[in-house]
Amino acid sequence: MRMIEPSPDTLAAATAGDLHALDALLAGIQPGVHGLALRMLGGREDAADATQEILLKVVTHLGTFRGGSAFTTWVWSVARNHL
Helix, strand or coil, X not given: CCCCCCCHHHHHHHHCCCHHHHHHHHHHHHHHHXXXXXXXXXXXXXXXXXXXXXXXHXXXXXXHCCCCCCHHHHHHHHHHHHC
């Protein structure tokens, strides 16, 4: 599954603490993160657990995203390093 690149406005609002924007951001990246976890881990339960852990990392470290690359590229890096 592919990740959906959030709009700059959505990303800025999510970073500022807007829960609706954060929900939209997570909804756009969750399928891609889950697909990667499933391919790398093989089991559905392990992939689901890893997906939740990765999404939590994305939320807690959102302020460290500096915009030097696409947001989804940063998410892929977070997910890959976690897995």
